[in-house]
Amino acid sequence: QVQLVESGGGLAQTGGSLRLSCTASGSPLRIDIMGWYRQAPGKQRELVATIIGSDSLNYAGPVKGRFTISRDSAKNTVFLQMNSLKPEDTAVYYCYIRAITEHYWGQGTQVTVSS
Numbered sequence: 378q379v380q381l382v383e384s385g386g387g388l389a390q391t392g393g394s395l396r397l398s399c400t401a402s403g404s405p406l407r408i409d410i411m412g413w414y415r416q417a418p419g420k421q422r423e424l425v426a427t428i429i430g431s432d433s434l435n436y437a438g439p440v441k442g443r444f445t446i447s448r449d450s451a452k453n454t455v456f457l458q459m460n461s462l463k464p465e466d467t468a469v470y471y472c473y474i475r476a477i478t479e480h481y482w483g484q485g486t487q488v489t490v491s492s
Contacts, residue, residue: 378403378404379401379402379403379404379406379476379479379481380401380402380403381399381400381401381472381474381481381482381483381484382399382400382402382483383397383398383399383470383471383472383483383484383485383486384397384398384399384486385397385398385486386470386486386487386488387487387488387489388489388490388491389462389488389489389490389491390462390490390491391462391463391464391490391491391492392461392462393462393490394458394459394460394461394462395459395462395488396456396457396458396459397413397456397457397459397470397472397486397488398454398455398456398457399411399413399454399455399456399472399483400452400453400454401453401454401474401481402453406453406474406476407476407477408450408453408474408475408476409429409430409475409476409477410427410428410429410473410474410475411427411428411446411448411455411472411473411474411475412424412425412426412427412428412435412446412455412472412473412474413425413426413427413446413455413457413470413471413472413473414470414471414473415466415468415469415470415471415488416468416469416471416485417465417467417468417469420468422471423437424437425437425440425444425446425457425470426440426444426446426457427446427473428446428447428448428455431448431450434446439465440459440466443459443460443461443462444457444458444459444460445457445458445460446458453474455472455474457470459488462488462490463490464490464491464492465490466488466490467488467489467490468488469485469486469487469488470485470486470487470488471483471484471485
């Protein structure tokens with residue numbers, strides 16, 4: 378059984394920063410992709426950022442230049458550093474990993490940015 382445990386969400390002001398982390402535990406994993414998605418009220422879940430290996434990064438347009446994804450492969454942990462936050466970043470953020478053919482999701486962590 379694989380579990381993804383997220384932390385770091387919360388409330389921030391416009392222009393502020395938050396750092397999310399997500400650690401995968403359980404069965405031995407051969408993780409190839411780690412990433413973050415988000416879902417705002419009334420909207421579909423959307424990609425925020427992914428990292429393949431240690432240096433292949435992909436960001437959604439609205440967060441490019443403000444968010445940074447990184448990973449600690451030894452600890453099966455992925456991070457999302459969010460700077461210059463905007464009210465439109467308010468959403469539930471979900472951690473995602475792909476281990477060859479298996480896909481896993483975290484339980485979600487709320488990020489709220491006040492104006």
